[in-house]
Amino acid sequence: MQIVKTLDGWSSPVIDSVTHTVFTEAGTIQFRPDGCWDFAIMKTAHGTMVLRTGLTTSAVTHHYAAGDEILSIGFKASSYMTLMPGETMRDQGVLLERVGRDRFWLGSDVLEIPTFETVDAFVAKLLRCSIVEDNRLVASVVSGHPMAMSERTMQRHFLKTTGLTYKTFSQIERAQQAMALIAQGRPAADVAFALGYADQPHMIRSIKAIMGQTPGQIAARQTVGNLQSG
Structure with missing residues (x-):
């Protein structure tokens, strides 16, 4: 069982979501690609x-014990911070040294290590000190209203800022959209057609490769979770 708190209504140009999760019993959870990079404060x-984790292109399984907590601050793909030598924004996490x-x-x-109550001050300091900045060009592409630029310029900015090619990022977005529509009860074949997949099997393979499970498996786990928490 999980106790989850979220902060909504962010006006910050760099924050997508803030989630605090407390696990009341041992188990595993899958963190699926969501087009964000994160600061994760993990208490055990x-x-x-x-x-500090980069954008991911496949699901990551996390094992937890009863009493563990995770505070996740999700940053939009268009936000970035200067990386240390050897770091990358793709499929990796960097354990930061404590003081x-x-x-x-x-x-x-x-x-200061942020808490759920001090996230706003933490993010404000990141912006004030220019530790995290927003790439307006990439933000315009992600929002679906791209600024005037050449294809080459867009690809270069996108890769440097996110660590992903725009094609890979788009595949993740499409998989998320497909999962959301199927969860709403749309027939899988209709979703595959609407989102431009070659066919339904192609959609299912693509979602499984990115999200770690087929849409049916994900929906079944969500149903079980809802029943257990109800």
């Missing part, structure tokens, strides 16, 4: 870890 019986009980190193800066 062994202590607190601060992890005492409540601080951590981020490059050459020492920041």
Whole structure:
């Protein structure tokens, strides 16, 4: 069972979502690609870890124990921060070094480890100190209203900012859209046609490769979760 709190209504140009999850029993969870990179503050019986993760292209399975907590601050794909040598924004997480009980190193800066209640101040400092910035060109592409630019310029900015090609990012977005429509009860064949998949089997293979499970498996797990929490 999970106890989840979310913050909605963000006006920040760089934040997509904030979620605090407390696990009341041991188990596993799949984190699926969502077009965001994150700061994840993970609390376990062994202590607190601060992890900066890049955009992912496939599902990641996380094992947790009773009492574990995760605070996830999801940043929009168009936001970026200067990376340290050897870091990447794609399919990797970087464990950030702690300083005492409540601080951590981020490059050459020492920041307070955020809590659910202090996320706004944490994000404000990232922006104020230009640690995180927003690429307006990439933001325009992601929003579906691209600024005037050449294909080459768009691809270069997109790859540098997100760590993904625009094609890969679009495939993830399409898989998310397909899952949402199927969850609403739309026939899979109709969804495949509406979103431009070659056919229904192609859609199912694509979703499984990205999300780790077929739409049917994901829907079945959601149904079980709803019944358990109801």
